[in-house]
Amino acid sequence: MIIPIRCFSCGKPIAHLWEEFKKRIEKGEDPKKVMDELGLERYCCRAVFLGHVDLIELTSKFKKF
Amino acid sequence: MKIEKLSKTKNKSVFLIKGIKNSIANAIRRSVYEIPILAIDSVEFYKNDSALYDEIIAQRLGLIPLKGDLKTFKRQENCSCEGKGCNKCIVSLKLKAKGPGTIYASELKGKGFEVIYPQMPIVVLAQDQELEFVADAKLGMGKEHAKFTPGILWFNAYPTVEISKECNSCGECIKTCPQKAISLQGNKIIIDPNKCDLCGACVEKCNNLKKAIKINASEEDFIFYIETFGQISSEEILIESVNALNENIRELSKKLEKSK
Numbered sequence: 001m002i003i004p005i006r007c008f009s010c011g012k013p014i015a016h017l018w019e020e021f022k023k024r025i026e027k028g029e030d031p032k033k034v035m036d037e038l039g040l041e042r043y044c045c046r047a048v049f050l051g052h053v054d055l056i057e058l059t060s061k062f063k064k065f
Numbered sequence: 066m067k068i069e070k071l072s073k074t075k076n077k078s079v080f081l082i083k084g085i086k087n088s089i090a091n092a093i094r095r096s097v098y099e100i101p102i103l104a105i106d107s108v109e110f111y112k113n114d115s116a117l118y119d120e121i122i123a124q125r126l127g128l129i130p131l132k133g134d135l136k137t138f139k140r141q142e143n144c145s146c147e148g149k150g151c152n153k154c155i156v157s158l159k160l161k162a163k164g165p166g167t168i169y170a171s172e173l174k175g176k177g178f179e180v181i182y183p184q185m186p187i188v189v190l191a192q193d194q195e196l197e198f199v200a201d202a203k204l205g206m207g208k209e210h211a212k213f214t215p216g217i218l219w220f221n222a223y224p225t226v227e228i229s230k231e232c233n234s235c236g237e238c239i240k241t242c243p244q245k246a247i248s249l250q251g252n253k254i255i256i257d258p259n260k261c262d263l264c265g266a267c268v269e270k271c272n273n274l275k276k277a278i279k280i281n282a283s284e285e286d287f288i289f290y291i292e293t294f295g296q297i298s299s300e301e302i303l304i305e306s307v308n309a310l311n312e313n314i315r316e317l318s319k320k321l322e323k324s325k
Contacts (some may be wrong), residue, residue, distance in 0.1 A: 002117070005128040005185060011211050013130050013294055016170075016182035039076070060116040060191040 002056045009044035021049055071103025071259055076216075076292060078299040081223065081259070083286045090220050090287045092310055097218045098207030099309035100298050101140055101180060103133035103156065104211075105202045114164075114194035122188055122196075126309050127212045129187075129200055130295045132179040140204045152177075156202040178202060181295040222282035224263050226256045228300050230239040232277035238267035256280070259288070278306075 003018040017038045026033045031050060040046050071079040072078040082090070108123040115122070134158060137187070139145075144154035158175035160169045168190060171183030190196060207214035232254055239247045239254075245269060246260035256278075263282055271278040 002186060002189065005125050010217060011214060011294070012217075012292070013128075013182055013185070015185040018186070019184065042080060056116055056189045057191070060194065062116075 001059065002054065003052055004048060007042075007045040007048055010042055012042075012045055014040070014045055014048060018052070022033070022054070071288070073299075076295065076299065078291045078303075080289045080291070081286065085285060085287065087284065087287075090289075092216050093289075093303070093306055094220060096306040096310040096313070097216070097302060098214060099313065100215050100297075100302065100305045101135060101204040101206055102130045102213040102215050103135070103138070103202050103204055104210075105129065105131070105158065105200045105217035106205065108198050109202040110198045112195045112197040115188045115196055116188055117188050122198075123200075125187055126200060127210070129173075129185055130181045132171040132181050132296055133177060133202070133204075135204070135297070136197065138177075138204060150201070150203075154203060157199060158202060159197075159199045160187075161197045162195070162249070163188065164194040165192045166190060168196060173200075188226045198310070215296045215305070216291060216299065218289065218291045218302060218306065220289045222263065222284070223288055224256075224258045224261045225281045225283050226258060226261070227281075228254055228256070229277045229279070231275045232271075233275060235274065237274060238278060239251055239269050241266045241270045254278075 001009055003015050005015045006012060007014050010012070021038060025031055035046050035049060040049065066085060067083040069083075070083040072083055073079070105126045108119075108126055110119045110122075113119050113122065117125075128317060137153075139154045141150060141154040144151060144239055146154065156175060156177045158173050158178070160168070160173050162172055166189070169183060169185045170185040170187060172187075173180055188196060205213035233251060234252050234254055236249060236254075236299045239249060243264060243266060244260045244262055246257045248255050248257070261280065265280065267276050268280055289303065291302050291303055293299040297305065
């Protein structure tokens, strides 16, 4: 839906890193390199980034109630 | 007791603390959840047309790390207002936004706090969608809710390395070490205890050859790793958790003294 504010497992704040990550992945950079540079060390935080799909822009077109 | 700083980056410090007991080290680690930290605790929505429900947005707001003046600010229970909530123990925030676009944490308005990571997206609004709320932030502790934790503190035992005379510097252990902690200096095998994580791969390898390496976990030397989430610095986390531990023990001894 939208990137979680913090990592599910360890609690590290990660949301502020998402837009840079997304931009650089779209440019074709290697996700491993980008995550290393962003300071995501543990595999819990890395899993949040690798598994995330931004769906909120799509869902916001539909009615909630 | 001896303390040595091994490394420091922007949000992580590593200390070597020699000569403490495992029980004390663990008590310090657990006392990280007793440090008062500022976070949003209640939200009142006036308008929310976004795709996320009020509760989800409120939960996201709570998790946003905030920096506040923790010296003068008081916990609501200990405040002079007796828990009613006043400007000494509660920070009010508000946000009013209209789509389209991403609403970032930097748009939170109020006095007495600072958003540590302004680029955090709270929600994405489509055309004509609106979001409006007021929120209260207060001091809390990690034991109440994980949003009040200042960071993570963990430790592991410092390795004690023994290399006997049997060693013929064959270099097989250098190839097996996943941490690259072993090196050949001159004719001698040297194991860097700061890099070694006690996996025992070199010991296993050497047991098939010469049985020259012995690595044990020390029982009184520990490496402390402290990672901060931004509210206070990583060194402050260590100091504050020791202070919190002291405070709790002092309170306990006071109560025991009274009940004598």
